[in-house]
Amino acid sequence: MLTKRDLLRCAAMAALVAATAKSTPVLAQNKAEWPSLLEAKDIAEEGFIYGLPLVMNYAVMQEFAVDRNSGQFKAPFNEINNMHQVASPADTAVITPNSDTPYSILWLDLRAEPMVISVPTVEKERYYSVQLIDGNTYNFGYIGSRTTGSEPGSYLVVGPDWKGEKPDGIKQVFTSSTPFVFANFRTQLIDAEDMANVEKVQTGYKAQPLSAFLKQPAPPAA
Known part of the structure; x- marks a missing residue:
């Protein structure tokens, strides 16, 4: 390992x-x-x-x-893992994670094709964000209450070599300088009794390849 x-x-x-x-x-x-x-x-x-x-x-x-045996494994590439609890000392992969915004973890592999991230309606009183971080650790985009609003929408995340027009149904295109991207979701936890509401928001987070979003055949895997 x-x-x-x-x-x-x-x-x-x-x-x-x-x-x-x-x-x-x-x-x-x-x-x-x-x-x-x-x-x-x-x-x-x-x-x-x-x-x-x-x-x-x-x-x-x-x-x-x-590494599925790392003790910190969340999900394979292009699959969201919704954490239904706040971070604790057992979460050691990232230093000093937030304790009031339960995370949803998504690592994107953009080598074969772009990925579409879809978010639900989120009440305006609740902060949420999707931080897009490239392999160089630059924050190249944000989806969320302070940037794109609280309305539902789908957003395209593309790698450095992708060329194309913004498809119908996509609100915005975010271009990464690297083919691997960390999409880090944060959903505000208002108080200790609010976790069930956070989980409802998390169920609305979706990630799918562009081909699936467009209902087209998928390209060869990387």
């Missing part, structure tokens, strides 16, 4: 390799122009800082959607 420790070790090694690679052309010209120990350390540190978010994001994907 690939652990977070393994991934962090790989990130550190990659940073050191990058530092060495950066200095090699200089060495070929003049050994005197080698970076100093402190300069090499700074280069490696910059590489580590740049790469760490990507590696940790991959680690979350590995635990949530790939």
Whole structure:
């Protein structure tokens, strides 16, 4: 099993390799122009800082959607897992999760085709959101009460290579820079007696391939 420790070790090694690679052309010209120990350390540190978010994001994907024995597995790619409880200390894949917005977890694989996320009507008093995070850890889109409103709708999430027009029935298209996307749903829990109402909202969250939404044959799997 690939652990977070393994991934962090790989990130550190990659940073050191990058530092060495950066200095090699200089060495070929003049050994005197080698970076100093402190300069090499700074280069490696910059590489580590740049790469760490990507590696940790991959680690979350590995635990949530790939490794069924991780202890944190939620659902396979392109399937929503609605959590009918607030986060607890047992939820360790993501640091400091919210405790007042039960999560619905969805990892998208956009290699074969785009995915459609549909949301129900949500009462205006209740906050909800769908945070779209690409593999570079950038938030490239939001669906929810503060951005798209509380009305029902369907939204298309596409990968970097997708080319096409916005289909009928789709309110908005969100384009990711990577083919894997973390769609992180949050639904406000008003009080301890409100969980049943949260679950009703969660049942309205849907994810389906574009081909299924359009009732067309599916393309070959990635």
